[in-house]
Amino acid sequence: MMKSICRFCLYIFIVLFLFPFSAYTQASGKKFVVVIDAGHGGKDPGAIGRIIREKNINLGIALKLGALIRENHPDVKVVYTRDRDIFVELQQRANIANRVKADLFISIHTNSATNRSAYGTETYTLGLARTEENLRVAKRENSVILLEDDFSKRYEGFDPNSTESYIMFEFLQDKHLEQSINLASSIQRQFKNSAKRVDRGVRQAGFLVLRNTGMPSVLIEVGYISNRNEEAYLASEKGQLQMAKSIYNAFCDYKSDCDRKQGAVVSRNGAKEKTDSSLQSENRTIVVTKTNSEKSSASSGSEIVYKIQIMVSPKKYGEKNSCFKGLSPVSYYRENGLYKYTYGETTDRKKLLQELPRVRKLFKDAFIISFKDGVKVK
Structure with missing residues (x-):
């Protein structure tokens, strides 16, 4: 089997x-x-x-x-x-x-x-x-x-x-x-x-x-x-x-x-129809980013914070769940009714780019996302 x-x-x-x-x-x-x-x-x-x-x-x-x-x-x-x-x-x-x-x-x-x-x-x-x-x-x-x-x-x-x-x-x-x-x-x-x-x-x-x-x-x-x-x-x-x-x-x-x-x-x-100009200029979605212990993990300043998104699920998982395949720390944010899980957090994008190949061995569709002032930047 x-x-x-x-x-x-x-x-x-x-x-x-x-x-x-x-x-x-x-x-x-x-x-x-x-x-x-x-x-x-x-x-x-x-x-x-x-x-x-x-x-x-x-x-x-x-x-x-x-x-x-x-x-x-x-x-x-x-x-x-x-x-x-x-x-x-x-x-x-x-x-x-x-x-x-x-x-x-x-x-x-x-x-x-x-x-x-x-x-x-x-x-x-x-x-x-x-x-x-x-x-x-x-x-x-x-x-x-x-x-x-x-x-x-x-x-x-x-x-x-x-x-x-x-x-x-x-x-x-x-x-x-x-x-x-x-x-x-x-x-x-x-x-x-x-x-x-x-x-x-x-x-x-x-x-x-x-x-x-x-x-x-x-x-x-x-x-x-x-x-x-x-x-x-x-x-x-x-x-x-x-x-x-x-x-x-x-x-x-x-x-x-x-x-x-x-x-x-x-x-x-x-x-x-052509998209309204206000829609064309809209390039971000406000979401709440939290760790699995419910504490906010958004940056306190105005710097851009980078994370690696690893998976999406309709369910909330504890940070020690086996579905994360040993990655830590893992946090999540909610968007469109779904839990979107991320690994790592840094203001240095190059550091995450170096880490991304290793993460993709575990989650092949992983990618880098960014936040500014608690807002996910698209």
């Missing part, structure tokens, strides 16, 4: 370096590419309800979402992993996204539970399942690989029904975690405010389809097919359109944020 975990981690390393594209680093003039993945399909029905199968709900919402984007965003290329009722292997879904160098991957699914009263929406990003419920959802969605030929060899012995197989997700450092969580949070807000659905929150779990993609990615559970009322809603054209519009609104917010970072903003109807 440990050999399998090591092979998995090596594969992730290769994916992230062979496909180093991100919505935040689009090449000039390149169309923004979004891959929409309708879960299940063909011989894999997904969860089965009283009046509809999951695969049909997923496809209906996916096609409506893609149509909205194509109609209103001519600068966006929409790619479907499937646009009809066919079976597509999990690895192939990720391959499609990587092959077209997607900037965003959205996977649409429908939940199910033995408790028929369960209802509401959830959006997942890649990570280790911290609850039994999240693990249950991941196991159910990953079990589709059992329908694939030679799945054991293709997925390096991964057993979707074995809790032990999910240990590997503890060690994955998703370089797109912040973007993925931001999108997931926006989707959940839209479900609650626009579609008036119950918000069950943003969660993390070990989904194979997200593991192999090299861009910001989310997996959406649009509701519970096992709940009679929610199934009827999701089976209806009205319900599917409302869910698609909610995801579309979140996509627009995400895309606008990407464009703003490149000097332009895009409205919900896809029209590009």
